[in-house]
Amino acid sequence: MDRVLGDRRAILLFVAPALLIYSLVLLxxxxxxxxxxxFHGSILGGFKPAGFSNYTKxxxxxxxxxxxxxxxxxxxxxxxxxxVMGLLLAMLYVFHLKKSSALIRTLVFFPVVMPTVAVAQxxxxxxxxxxxxxxxxxxxQGVGMGSSTRDWLSQPNAALVILVVMDIWRAMGFYAVLLxxxxxxxxxxxxxxxxxxxxxxxxxxxxxxxPLMTPIIISAAIFSxxxxxxxxxxxxxxxxxxxxxxxxxxxxxxxxxxxxxxxYGYGSTIAMALTILCLVVTVAIFRGARKDVRA
Amino acid sequence: xxAHAGVPAVATSGGRVARDEVPRSAANRRFRRRxxxxxxxxxxxxxxxxxxxxxxxxxLSSSLKKEVEFSSRSVWALPxxxxxxxxxxxxxxxxxxxxxxxxxxxxxxxxxxxxxLSVAAGFALEVMRWRGRSFVLLIFLSGFMxxxxxILLPLFTIYYKAHLLNNLLSLIITYTAYGLPLSVFLMAGFxxxxxxxxxxxxxxxxASIYRTFWQISLPMIRNAILTIALVQFFFLWNDLLFSLTFxxxxxxxxxxxxxxxxxxxxxxxxxxxTFAAICITVFPTLAIYLVLNQKVMKGLTGGAVxx
Numbered sequence: 001m002d003r004v005l006g007d008r009r010a011i012l013l014f015v016a017p018a019l020l021i022y023s024l025v026l027l028x029x030x031x032x033x034x035x036x037x038x039f040h041g042s043i044l045g046g047f048k049p050a051g052f053s054n055y056t057k058x059x060x061x062x063x064x065x066x067x068x069x070x071x072x073x074x075x076x077x078x079x080x081x082x083x084v085m086g087l088l089l090a091m092l093y094v095f096h097l098k099k100s101s102a103l104i105r106t107l108v109f110f111p112v113v114m115p116t117v118a119v120a121q122x123x124x125x126x127x128x129x130x131x132x133x134x135x136x137x138x139x140x141q142g143v144g145m146g147s148s149t150r151d152w153l154s155q156p157n158a159a160l161v162i163l164v165v166m167d168i169w170r171a172m173g174f175y176a177v178l179l180x181x182x183x184x185x186x187x188x189x190x191x192x193x194x195x196x197x198x199x200x201x202x203x204x205x206x207x208x209x210x211p212l213m214t215p216i217i218i219s220a221a222i223f224s225x226x227x228x229x230x231x232x233x234x235x236x237x238x239x240x241x242x243x244x245x246x247x248x249x250x251x252x253x254x255x256x257x258x259x260x261x262x263x264y265g266y267g268s269t270i271a272m273a274l275t276i277l278c279l280v281v282t283v284a285i286f287r288g289a290r291k292d293v294r295a
Numbered sequence: 296x297x298a299h300a301g302v303p304a305v306a307t308s309g310g311r312v313a314r315d316e317v318p319r320s321a322a323n324r325r326f327r328r329r330x331x332x333x334x335x336x337x338x339x340x341x342x343x344x345x346x347x348x349x350x351x352x353x354x355l356s357s358s359l360k361k362e363v364e365f366s367s368r369s370v371w372a373l374p375x376x377x378x379x380x381x382x383x384x385x386x387x388x389x390x391x392x393x394x395x396x397x398x399x400x401x402x403x404x405x406x407x408x409x410x411x412l413s414v415a416a417g418f419a420l421e422v423m424r425w426r427g428r429s430f431v432l433l434i435f436l437s438g439f440m441x442x443x444x445x446i447l448l449p450l451f452t453i454y455y456k457a458h459l460l461n462n463l464l465s466l467i468i469t470y471t472a473y474g475l476p477l478s479v480f481l482m483a484g485f486x487x488x489x490x491x492x493x494x495x496x497x498x499x500x501x502a503s504i505y506r507t508f509w510q511i512s513l514p515m516i517r518n519a520i521l522t523i524a525l526v527q528f529f530f531l532w533n534d535l536l537f538s539l540t541f542x543x544x545x546x547x548x549x550x551x552x553x554x555x556x557x558x559x560x561x562x563x564x565x566x567x568x569t570f571a572a573i574c575i576t577v578f579p580t581l582a583i584y585l586v587l588n589q590k591v592m593k594g595l596t597g598g599a600v601x602x
Contacts, residue, residue, distance in 0.1 A: 004498045004503070004504050004507065005422065005423045005424045005494070005498070005504065006423065006424045006425060007423070007504045008425070010419075010423070010504040010505065011419045011423050011425050013415075014415040014416060014418055014419035014423070014508075015415070015416045015419040015420065015431065017412055017415065017416075018412040018413060018416035018435075018475055018479060019431065019434075019435075021412065021468075021471060021472050021475065022434075022435065022438065022472055022475045022476070022479075024472070025446070025450070025468060025469060025471075025472030025473075026438055026441070026446055026472050026473070026475075026476075027434075027438075029445070029446035029448075029449035029450055029453075030441060030445050030446060032448075032449035032452075033445050033446065033448060033449055036448055036449070043451070043452050043455055089343075092336070092339070092340070092343075096340075097340070104340070104343070104344070105592070106588055106592075107344065107347050107348070108343065108347055109584075109591075109592055110347065110351070110581075110584070111347070112595065113529060113580045113581065113583075113584040113591065114577050114580060114581070115532065115533045115550065115551055115554075115576050115577065115580060116535065116551075117533075117535060117551045117554050117555055117576070118554065118576045118577050121554065121558050121562070121569070121573050122350060122354055122573055123350075124558075124562070125354075125357075125566070125569070125570070126350060126353075131365075131366070131564070132365045132366055132370070132566065134370070135349070135350070135370060138369070138370035138371070169346070174595065174596060177592050177595075177596045178596040181596065226439070226440060229442075230442045230443070230444075232443075232535070232536055233533070233535040233536070233551075236535065236539075236555075237535070237555060251442065251444055254444045255444070255447075255536075258447070258448055259540070264448050264452075267444075267448060268448055270444075271442065271444040271445045271447070271448075272445070274442050274444060274445075275440075275441060275442055275445050278440050278442060279440060282440060
């Protein structure tokens, strides 16, 4: 048994191809990017050593801090929105719709499988004003609020709100199914005995359901924040970072720095900052969650 | 203390007595409150369905309208007739057909490679016994959190030097590697379901490790393979960043960058073809979702929890 399952040649044969491709295409470039952050220039113009100057530039770069604040604002709003909406939907499925929830679940999951670019283009049309009104402006006109119609995506605040709403709409069905699975795993006896003790509605949710769901809510939050901090597709396709740079997160700032301005070194420095942000936030949630469970 | 503890008990028994002989109005109120709650919930469900369905129906109905209908009739109006020309325009002038073909060429070989590599690696990492396997698993795991921006510039440099920019091969290589961490990790998890006794029995019967892999383990994780293929399909099919970075030739664009390019050119003025183009990009994923509904939901969300 051990001789067969410990066959070194077989192990190498099984694991080496995956490990090799993974290392060459992922691990080596990560180190390479860190290296780039100590240089100026690009592949077309050549590289010059830069020491730590990219990092000192980063600290004093107002555009970088602005992009960071957009990333954090967006990530917090969307992650909270996705998890809370997912939780509410999951509870709706289990406690209200019960056996008949399959159809609604399927329906709400639909935007999850739609390509992001397609959803974003649909939202562009929904909020458009010229040459024709989209759904929202037509609706406003229809209810006699014609004076409030505007080009929504050209207003900084509105653009960010639309972006947040779109990404919650897009993913809430996903988190609903994810948390639904955790919710149906709560034994019926636990809920029943809590009900016998007089816990209903809000009390039942807060005292019984939420504590039992904590681990899965934490995984959902970590999964969500890891995606939202790296938001790129929906921003690019909905607003392209605009108007101005009011919806430009770190990912897009990095992309523009590298490819529009041809500064690979500074682009890599921004990517480093983003990576560190992801790591710090994930670890913080883990830590916070562990304390929460202990208390 | 004892007296204190006794108080609620008395109160509840008192409450129970009172409830047995509730006046009609109280019962009525309770009934009304419950009815109201049901009504509110039902309203919320209807609202939810509207929020999901209205944009999609609008998308579909708009894709079938003639260009004049957008300016001459209400946004809410259904198309006067099925005007399929927008689809032909999007498919040929807009080159959506080409973009779809490119996506297929880039995504499916990547999927096949991901499956083959992760089925093998998962087997070695979960079933086989060797020192360092948890370390290797950890190395794969660490790939989760790394933003794509962290590998983008070196890959661009490599593909530039190797003349692979504007070549779908660059996407296949990148997709395969980028899909590996999650797939290997999930695959290793799925192998846990293969009973140890079966592997032992096979070993005692003198089966080689390759036979154990091929004839015993593999048939037992067939479902897992489909799950991973689904998860990765949606993931890769929706890729925008890599395709945007490595492909600039219009003939080689994938669906996502192609659609973006299309609306950049025609989006403002030709609404019909734009809606048709969005529909065309939605159809393939929609079809897969409608056929494998439960599998898609379970697969995608299962991948998240374990990841």
